[in-house]
Amino acid sequence: MKKIMNAPERFVAESLEGLVLAHEGLLAFGGGRKFVRRRVLAPGKVAVISGGGAGHEPLHSGFVGRGMLDAACTGHVFTSPTPDQIVAAMDEVDTGAGCLLIVKNYDGDVMNFEMAAEMAAPRHAVETVIVEDDAATGPAVRSRGRRGVAGTVVVEKLIGAAAEQGADLAALKALGEDLNGRIRSMGVALRGVAVPDNARETFVLGPEEMEFGVGIHGEPGLARTRFADADAIIRQLGEAILAEFPPGLLAAEGLRPLLVVNGFGGTPPIELYLAHGLARRFFEARAIMPARALTGTFVTSLDMAGLSLTLALLTPDQFALWNAPVATPALGW
Template sequence: MKKIMNAPDAFVAESLEGLVRAHEGLVTFGAGRTFIRRRDLAPGKVAVISGGGAGHEPLHSGFVGRGMLDAACTGHVFTSPTPDQIVAAMDETDTGAGCLLVVKNYDGDVMNFEMAAEMAASRHAIDTVIVEDDAATGPSLRSRGRRGIAGTVVVEKILGAAAEQGSNLAALKTLGDDLNRRIRSMGVALRGTTVPENARETFSLGPDEMEIGVGIHGEPGLERTRFAGANEIIRLLGERILAEFPSDVAEGGTARPLLIVNGFGGTPPIELYLAQGIAHRFFENHGVVPARTLTGTFVTSLDMAGLSITLALLDEVQFKLWCAPVATPCLSW
């Protein structure tokens, strides 16, 4: 295992330190360095707070700033942050309008954010949006529903923009739950990764294999198949994505589709843009014309090779919120 790292137990802290130093105008450490927060809070705005295991950077810490998150709590690699971290973030960033917690749907994350919400319930108005966009994991397969993967960026961006524009906690909760029905993602891995703490490979693929429907913690995918060309990979992901929208969303018109090609950490821009072009054409051929795209490395699994496709079938209001100005370390326009 070769990583740009000093020691495994300093890996996450040293990376967060670098992020804060590089973007001091936008973010700072919160109390006890247990979370990263927006430097200049906006009084009276709902605090949008997220977090999760490390290893998915720039999610979530790179998305703290104006128009997106107010705080991000980071755990060890692929390990939920503790309830204490989340409570500390709420205590420091709630300026009176309450806290919206954005949580990827994994048992550990859901449990710790729930526990934090209980612990802080007497001091803060709190609501929670659970992100469930992974088309590879249906509600029928897992009691807790779909996993949250790269669609989380869309949920955090749109909720952050709405909060910035003054939406209250109830409106944000409604918006977040609606977004969950409108976003589907699916990933493919060409190579696994190695977790620093235990130096163990998450999974191992042969030279002719790929893992379709893979998660972002090295979870098994939907199936391991023979490695294929880009057209075939995009077809596999795209067909499943289209099939997994609720029927009213799929049939209700595709006002403003947003298409994201997200690299998992080990896949370079030349491959991501190739996938973007093919995915764009694929969805167009299926009657879904992307109104906006995003291509890059946003939700990673350390340095896993591969990518995910996210399609968000936004309504006009949601699309405008996506396009609204944002100023964070790793997403800005």
């Protein structure tokens, strides 16, 4: 798989440099280029820090800016950042109100952020929110802990908005934990990916195959199934999502659903918009009326072809946080 790349070992650094150059008004590198930060910090608010492996762009660095993240730490492709990066970010962007770490639920990410939090404990008040939105890795598959996938954007947006409005560390942590029950995602891949160091794709699909229930690291999913038309794909994704919400939540009154259609990097807008339309019809036929939509390429798996749906069943207050102003490279209103 060809990539616009000079060398695997410079891939991530050169991409981050381009991102920061393209958005100089919003972004700057942190010390030693260990992370990307908001150019101008907002003193007094809790510092919201996230990060993870590269290959998911615009996640996370593309969501640094007013109303969302204060810093993002990027590791090698599909590899968690190291604790020194995370500690450096905390030291530079914590203006006194403490740090809220947003971590996708992968053992590598969890352990590296945890070690960073331990190292920083003497100097910073730290809380961690683990994102677990993936419907493909619910209890039926795994005894505990879903993966964090595209729902991460929703978590980062809402926590970022709450932090911008002055919420304290405990409130942000509580918000993050509440969101974990409210957000479910499900993805399908039409073509696998090769990480820059490897010549081969992690999985190879035939012309009549798709990989159902994939994550965002080019890893195999729940099942290899027969490629189907868009209606069938959306129905499968939608049903998997609905099946994984905590009992009762779907029937709750007054929720404001948010629908995210996320491309994995190799899927073009024409297909994403089509998927949005079908997903909308799928959920509306089940009396779930999305109050807002986000369709585009937000949480990628390099250039994997495919997409995920995310449904977030938000309270009116949470929905207001979604609508709050945001100014980042990849999300702005």
